[in-house]
Amino acid sequence: MLCSKNLFFLFIKIEFFCKLYKILQNISFGMNKSLRFSSLSFAFLFLFSTLFFVSSCKPTQQTGDNTTKKDSTNTTNEFLVPIEESESQFKKDLPEPIWKPKKGSYHATKTKEFDLIHTKLNIKPDWEKQWVYSTATLTVQPHFYDQNKIDLDAKGLAIESIKLLAGSSKNDVTKPLRWDYDGKWLTVRLDREYTKDEKITVEINYIAKPNEAIWTNSVLSNIEEEGFFFINPEGKTKGKPKQIWTQGETSNNSMWFPTFESSNFRGTQEVFVTVADSFQTLSNGKLVSSQKNTDGTRTDYWKMEKPHAPYLTMVAIGEFEIIEDKWRDIPLYYYTEKWHAPYAKDVFGKTPEMMEFYSTYLDYPYPWEKYAQIIVRDYTSGAMENTSASVFMEGLMVDKRSIKDHNWEGIISHELFHQWFGDLMTAESWANLAMNESFADYGEYLWLEHSKGKKDADQNISNEKSSYFREAQAKREPIIRYFYTSENDMFDSHSYAKGAVVLNMLRYHIGDEAFQITLQKYVKANAFKSVELDNLRLIAEEVTGQDLTWFFNQWFMKAGHPELNIDENYQDGTLKMTITQTQDLRYSPIYRLPLEIDVWENGKVTRHKVTLDKAEQIFEFKTESKPELVVFDPSGYLLAQKNEDDKTANEWRLQADYYENYIPKMAALYNLAGSIENDTTFNLLIKVAKNDKFAAYRTQAIRSLGEYNLENIENKEAENFEQNITEIVTLLKEMSISDKDNLTRASAIDIVSQYGAFPKLWKQTLKDSSYFVISNTIYSLINVYGAEALDKIEPLENIEERHVVYALGEYYSVYGIEGKYSWFVKNADRISGSEMSYFLNHFTQYLINQPKDIQKKGIDYLVHQAKTNSFFQTRKDAYQSLTVLKNALDEETKIELEIEQKMNGIKTEEKDRRVTEFQQALGF
Ligand SMILES: [Zn+2]
Incomplete structure (x- = not known):
């Protein structure tokens, strides 16, 4: 899911708080103080906002190479501080940080007394009352131990009758059953004990009253969403169509049907939905039939032949146009409002290409009968990956022109990747949410890398880092966390952004091919199953032959991130780098960080691979002369806050020249604003702004050039101040009109x-x-x-x-x-x-x-x-x-x-x- 709860403005609302926030995150930097007519342009500023928040660098390969690989770990050295000492040095007597992990209570994965085999729903919404007349027929089977009752999640339902259906094991007649119900839990009393070899089918007749339940039911006082949403049911809101849609994640589908509402259950499904004939419907799986009834209504029959988790069940109803498309022999449907239909393919048209790419990359074809994407009104989140039927917020109803400013491929690829990571393989509990969301976010990275290239993808991961670091100022939890207060806490920049960055580090560490094979094997091994982190680790270990516990533990199971103090010192042919891990060891581990350091001499680079695994380490590199530039983590893959010696203007210029990959290049262009009065810097930025093929570099170059202005006293004193200003203004005016990037x-x-x-x-x-x-x-x-x-x-x-x-x-x-x-x-x-x-x-x-x-x-x-x-x-x-x-x-x-x-x-x-x-x- 991509949430949008905290977004106060829409656009951004995309998957945010959860996801959306990803975009949001970008907002905050980048504003140019001088000009702002209040804070307004933030509406789109967020788009500019790039990353420099993070001073870390980004991945890509620069030919490192092969000269003397000096050293790696364990240099014995007088400066090497033993861990115990450094702990006392850095951590004792410090006040507790505000981001201190807040251990909530332990949340185990739900015990399966039964397996959910099949759910058949027959629903007929009443717009006026905002009720849903329903029958749920559930087929279940004791998981292992004998059972004489079925405990179901069922929130605010008015239960009318429950029957054991003939055809259940050894039952040849239909029998009424007794039940107990407290408004939240429904206990169905069976007529006897059933063993694990018996299937039981019960039919439950009820009315779902999602609004009333959430408005008034004190048993449900902690529930914030009705699960089954009536949009403008009485037509009182001008301009807004009547719609119905549902939102199950995390625990709200039981507002409209009784089920085992935990992500480790999985069953096949049929949904019969009866509506006025003017409405379209959508649910999971295939539309089997559409039957007109004598009372002017119509009943659509949707069937899922492959099992999925109950929170992924969905229904949507409304007057939609349905645009058809196709990938291989899988039908695709884009549901949108009539006025928007001509633009539906502008928004969703890359879907077939994305499906081809993911199916190939994962070596596992898109697993479901069809793929529908629907845009609804008043959606409470950014988007949701219901199996074979993703729902999107109304922000995606944009025209051709708007798409050129911002295509929605991020959110579209995110939900699509979920169809594997989330729907085909489902996190076994919300503690493991990252098994869905980190991958969905990383799916965006993979699509960008494939469709646009490495630089665009690295821009995305750089934004992910920023997003996590921003959140880390106030919150640091393990990505996988069994201790929490509310399921909703999990939908944060840890499960999404940090998780994606960590997957990218895993890929960097084990290599592209091993990473891809790991994902392929993981999908094949876990299709139609629940997953937890160890499922991934074991496969990665099998593929690489390496023990990776250290990696998974430090990044997924522990809170925080490395904070590195990096000190460089050159003397007599030796570059000495002292790196200290300064993170608060009360809450974060000492990290093991395989990383690279580029040392440049006379335009030639030597890439050193080292492993950092102590509180303080010194690395020595022999050089022929004083290095002209040293770049720590030149690929920029690492998630770390770094405190480095300030680079000189010349070093930043060299970095801008020597590196083409995103993180080191952007860091250089950004920091060159600090030496803008220097002619060489000035000319370099002008050159990038005019000629660079990558739009984000041009944009950053002009933002840095914009620091050369009337308010900056140092600039004013420059000899050719007037001339430089003229040159900047001429360039900006020209770019305002003719740059090809919006x-x-x-x-x-x-x-x-x-x-x-x-x-x-x-x-x-x-x-x-x-x-x-x-x-x-x-x-x-x-x-x-x-x-x-x-x-x-x-x-x-x-x-x-x-x-x-x-x-x-x-x-x-x-x-x-x-x-x-x-x-x-x-x-x-x-x-x-x-x-x-x-x-x-x-x-x-x-x-x-x-x-x-x-x-x-x-x-x-x-x-x-x-x-x-x-x-x-x-x-x-x-x-x-x-x-x-x-x-x-x-x-x-x-x-x-x-x-x-x-x-x-x-x-x-x-x-x-x-x-x-x-x-x-x-x-x-
Ligand atoms: Zn998601």
């Missing part, structure tokens, strides 16, 4: 604007094909012209793309531009899901500065949203907006507009505990 053009427009006003240029870039370029131009206009920019910006109001809409919304709200109320309402009616949270902020800010009659209309609009929007998050957001308004209005206006009375009215009508609790928390 993000690079958008960056150029952003950076050039700090050098002055360029109305002619902006006129042109407002017509750019890229929405990113347009929205950045808007911010530039706003910064320069303020309220006077209106006539230039207004013509863009018909654009519905989110970055442009946010830019306009920010502008109208900050400057209180009159007459824009209907523009806000038009967009608020169109936007839904988590994007709405963001847009309502602008709307609210806008209303604060408007005349009373507009405020009154706006308040009524927000009250309507707060009362009727079917998405609980939007009801919360609208209520929060009213609270903000109430606090901002003066006493007299407040009374006149009756805002408090209206808010009380909202509170009286609200039934959802998630919203009422929020309202209470806001006070008032």
